[in-house]
Amino acid sequence: MGADENQIKQQLTEILADLIAIPSVFPPGDTVDLCAYAAERFEAAGYETDVVTKTEPVANVVARIGSGAPSIVVNAHIDTVGVNNRDDWRTAPLQATEKDGRIYGLGAANCKGSAAVHIWLAEEIARRGGPKNGELVFTLAGDEEDLGPNGTAHLRDAGLMKPDILIVGATTENQLITAERGILWVRITAHGKAAHAGDPGSGDNAIERMMRLLGALQRDAFAGLAEREDDGMASTANIGTIRGGHNMNVVPSDCAVEIDRRLLPSEDFEAAYQEIETALANSSEPAGSYTLERLRATNGFKGSGDGDGVNAFRRAIQARTGSQARFLTPVGAYDGRYFADDGIEIINMGPGAGSEGHASNESVPVSELVDAAVIQLAVIDDLMGLRDTP
Secondary structure: OOHHHHHHHHHHHHHHHHHHHOOOEOOOOOOHHHHHHHHHHHHHHOOEEEEEEOOOOOEEEEEEEEEOOOEEEEEEEOOEOOOOOHHHOOOOOOOOEEEOOEEEOOOOOOOHHHHHHHHHHHHHHHHOOOEOOEEEEEEEEOOOOOOOOOOHHHHHHOOOOOOOEEEEOOOOOOOEEOEEOEEEEEEEEEEOEOEEOOOHHHOEOHHHHHHHHHHHHHHHHHOOHHHOEEOOEEOEEEEEEEEEOOOOOEEOOEEEEEEEEEEOOOOOHHHHHHHHHHHHHOOOOOOOOEEEEEEEEEOOEEOOOOOHHHHHHHHHHHHHHOOOOOEOOOOOOOHHHHHOOOOOEEEEOOOOOHHHOOOOOOEEEHHHHHHHHHHHHHHHHHHHOEOOOO
16 A cells, blocks of 8 residues: 555545444434534535535535536435444444554444545545536435435435436445345234133134235235346335334234335336235225234335446446446345336445445454545546546
């Protein structure tokens, strides 16, 4: 590593340490303090910067430089999950610890590592005079861990992000994700009538109704999903939670389940919802004995693999690593899905492995932070040009 790269490493590790030290755990997903930190750095670098809040305490930062086309948006989420079991952590979760070439800390990989790269990238681009062509926008968003409407989704809906190319920070070990499944979250609530368990016939057992409803779903909506596949991506359904009843000696009057349905890029969440709705309607349960709610819904996307952004990443990854870029199949979902129907190029890329996210002793290799910074700087220079390129 040369002198310049030693400086990049030091800058990145310092930024990441700052980010890890600022709590942004969901729930409640409070990103106010972290956004204040990032906004101060963006403003100091010369960006037109706004902190945007739809619903407190979820804050988001939008920082712009340049104007015109193309509009390239670089996005990362800054909220994290909580510490599941503190005893499993070998380091302090809210303190960056560097050991054996890795930085440990809550969110180090998912996705404060990418956020640190993006802050460094913004400052380096500004130091070089900004882009020659087009508008470059950096967004740091909350509400990703809840798949909620107050982060990137709000920035899109409010017209604060209108990218031609969207680069999303993700745990890809600096490889590429250009296709992603859609998401449909639903809640089904079965209604019944409470009664004494000694006389169950005088009541209406909501848990038993839910069992029949779930049987109808498995038979009529989910049984064929295993046959739906697209380039390594699977169409799936998972019953994630079930809650019902009050006491063992009471016939339960209500029971609720929450279901995660993952959709191929060729599937539409409205059609998937209709499949569930139809299966429940055909279950023979009486009208009004259950309710179906849509909680979250976004379609998936599948890029062509040869757009301007992807090709710039191919060149930059080859130049940096000496190897061709690899295209990964994601298990989870990133915020690019909110733009799935916008006809733009969406690229997920960043340091860290997917297995690190939400895990105890989460960490990211320092070398991947540096590689991500160098690669993404080259991509922006390739797509937009920089006024002062060494």
